[in-house]
Amino acid sequence: xxxxxxxxxxxxxxxxxxxxxxxxxxxxxxxxxxxxxxxxxxxxxxxxxxxxxxxxxxxxxxxxxxxxxxxxxxxxxxxxxxxxxxxxxxxxxxxxxxxxxxxxxxxxxxxxxxxxxxxxxxxxxxxxxxxxxxxxxxxxxxxxxxxxxxxxxxxxxxxxxxxxxxxxxxxxxxxxxxxxxxxxxxxxxxxxxxxxxxxxxxxxxxxxxxxxxxxxxxxxxxxxxxxxxxxxxxxxxxxxxxxxxxxxxxxxxxxxxxxxxxxxxxxxxxxxxxxxxxxxxxxxxxxxxxxxxxxxxxxxxxxxxxxxxxxxxxxxxxxxxxxxxxxxxxxxxxxxxxxxxxxxxxxxxxxxxxxxxxxxx
Amino acid sequence: xxxxxxxxxxxxxxxxxxxxxxxxxxxxxxxxxxxxxxxxxxxxxxxxxxxxxxxxxxxxxxxxxxxxxxxxxxxxxxxxxxxxxxxxxxxxxxxxxxxxxxxxxxxxxxxxxxxxxxxxxxxxxxxxxxxxxxxxxxxxxxxxxxxxxxxxxxxxxxxxxxx
Numbered sequence: 001x002x003x004x005x006x007x008x009x010x011x012x013x014x015x016x017x018x019x020x021x022x023x024x025x026x027x028x029x030x031x032x033x034x035x036x037x038x039x040x041x042x043x044x045x046x047x048x049x050x051x052x053x054x055x056x057x058x059x060x061x062x063x064x065x066x067x068x069x070x071x072x073x074x075x076x077x078x079x080x081x082x083x084x085x086x087x088x089x090x091x092x093x094x095x096x097x098x099x100x101x102x103x104x105x106x107x108x109x110x111x112x113x114x115x116x117x118x119x120x121x122x123x124x125x126x127x128x129x130x131x132x133x134x135x136x137x138x139x140x141x142x143x144x145x146x147x148x149x150x151x152x153x154x155x156x157x158x159x160x161x162x163x164x165x166x167x168x169x170x171x172x173x174x175x176x177x178x179x180x181x182x183x184x185x186x187x188x189x190x191x192x193x194x195x196x197x198x199x200x201x202x203x204x205x206x207x208x209x210x211x212x213x214x215x216x217x218x219x220x221x222x223x224x225x226x227x228x229x230x231x232x233x234x235x236x237x238x239x240x241x242x243x244x245x246x247x248x249x250x251x252x253x254x255x256x257x258x259x260x261x262x263x264x265x266x267x268x269x270x271x272x273x274x275x276x277x278x279x280x281x282x283x284x285x286x287x288x289x290x291x292x293x294x295x296x297x298x299x300x301x302x303x304x305x306x307x308x309x310x311x312x313x314x315x316x317x318x319x320x321x322x323x324x325x326x327x328x329x330x331x332x333x334x335x336x337x338x339x340x341x342x343x344x345x346x347x348x349x350x351x352x353x354x355x356x357x358x359x360x361x
Numbered sequence: 362x363x364x365x366x367x368x369x370x371x372x373x374x375x376x377x378x379x380x381x382x383x384x385x386x387x388x389x390x391x392x393x394x395x396x397x398x399x400x401x402x403x404x405x406x407x408x409x410x411x412x413x414x415x416x417x418x419x420x421x422x423x424x425x426x427x428x429x430x431x432x433x434x435x436x437x438x439x440x441x442x443x444x445x446x447x448x449x450x451x452x453x454x455x456x457x458x459x460x461x462x463x464x465x466x467x468x469x470x471x472x473x474x475x476x477x478x479x480x481x482x483x484x485x486x487x488x489x490x491x492x493x494x495x496x497x498x499x500x501x502x503x504x505x506x507x508x509x510x511x512x513x514x515x516x517x518x519x520x521x522x523x524x
Contacts, residue, residue, distance in 0.1 A: 023364070096388070098391060099390060099391060099394055102394065129413070130413070130486050131414055131488060134418070134421070135417050137421060138417045138418070138420040141426075142420070142425070145397055145424060145425070145428055145432075148432050149394060152390060152432070152436060164436065167429050167432075171425075171426070174425070
């Protein structure tokens with residue numbers, strides 16, 4: 001929204017008129033933006049946890065949370081959060097304390113840092129880096145490192161096993177993931193998230209929007225599957241296999257530390273859905289009407305914001321739906337699938353996209 | 362003391378401290394974690410030099426690939442975290458002389474200045490420039506590196522194959 005940039009400019013002008021050095025408004029703006037993003041992550045994660053319980057319940061022909069807060073137990077997540085905060089913080093006696101404490105921080109920091117380049121609405125990105133997409137992919141590889149740190153420092157065989165499986169899975173699925181997102185990048189010619197959304201404007205035949213999901217359907221499927229693997233969601237649930245490894249890499253974490261892992265997992269789910277929405281489903285694009293009384297940019301921005309959230313949560317719904325429908329893959333089946341099926345398909349998509357772009361441009 | 366100079370000193374101090382922990386640390390897993398921090402510090406230095414693509418690739422490859430490989434190697438080595446495992450070998454004096462010589466050479470080179478290493482001001486986006494350079498001027502080193510990668514992968518598969 002253009003008015004957001006204008007607000008920031010007016011704030012800078014105000015503090016300059018008060019005689020404060022330019023460092024002060026910069027720090028204030030950065031703190032406010034980070035605070036808003038963290039608040040959004042907290043609220044969205046709590047909503048997604050409640051939603052997951054409701055979806056799993058209805059798929060399993062039961063009701064899920066119904067009492068806490070009245071209507072369908074909407075306050076269940078808040079109650080869960082309070083419970084986790086009040087739990088005793090246990091660090092195993094022979095665990096490596098420094099690495100044990102650092103691991104959830106690394107995982108959450110990596111998940112939080114990916115929110116910098118998400119295009120929420122036209123003109124509403126924290127920072128539209130010109131390598132935005134590459135930045136998000138490289139930051140998500142920090143999550144794997146945090147998981148290994150958590151598993152190893154717990155001094156627990158199940159945790160170490162879960163951490164190594166998670167690292168192998170995440171590193172293997174990163175390769176077809178990056179290859180599949182190269183398709184839309186080649187078509188749009190840029191890695192900047194804002195410009196990727198702008199490259200998807202207009203329609204074909206007057207009604208079909210020019211989203212990249214139509215020419216790049218294969219890449220979309222490959223990306224979605226790899227994203228499920230990166231988030232350690234079923235059917236790639238081996239690192240957290242609840243019936244095999246107790247809880248995998250975070251088995252020794254209790255209370256707030258476990259809550260941070262939990263929050264980071266759902267934050268990661270949202271980031272992955274946001275990347276898929278930006279690259280394939282047109283980002284914040286959607287029909288909009290001017291609202292009387294507001295400038296047209298603000299109305300466009302509000303509608304864009306709503307469309308973006310709708311598309312992201314639709315993809316998250318599909319992720320949760322898959323979790324409660326499909327079986328867990330065995331570790332060797334998992335690795336086979338990544339290296340022998342997804343990787344060749346991703347390469348083939350890259351080759352075909354390159355050929356079409358060279359011959360028909 | 363401009364802001365970017367202050368940030369440079371902070372980032373450089375952080376990187377050097379992390380590297381010191383890697384080299385001098387007693388616990389090898391903590392040394393690996395400090396290595397992650399030093400790689401991130403180097404990525405920040407790349408950003409300060411306007412090489413944003415290189416910074417993202419540094420994090421992706423070094424932190425997301427090489428560090429994980431290192432951690433796997435550490436975890437799969439038996440008794441590597443025991444108290445009797447030696448972390449520092451016997452050639453401390455020789456390596457101190459070599460490191461001091463390298464430091465002297467670097468200080469001399471920095472003070473003298475090397476013209477080719479100064480980036481032009483207002484450099485446009487590095488990513489398309491890098492891509493074009495790799496496929497036109499530097500196509501031969503690019504292909505040689507991919508052959509090296511192929512040799513590495515074939516070697517790994519042969520080593521890991523069950524006989």
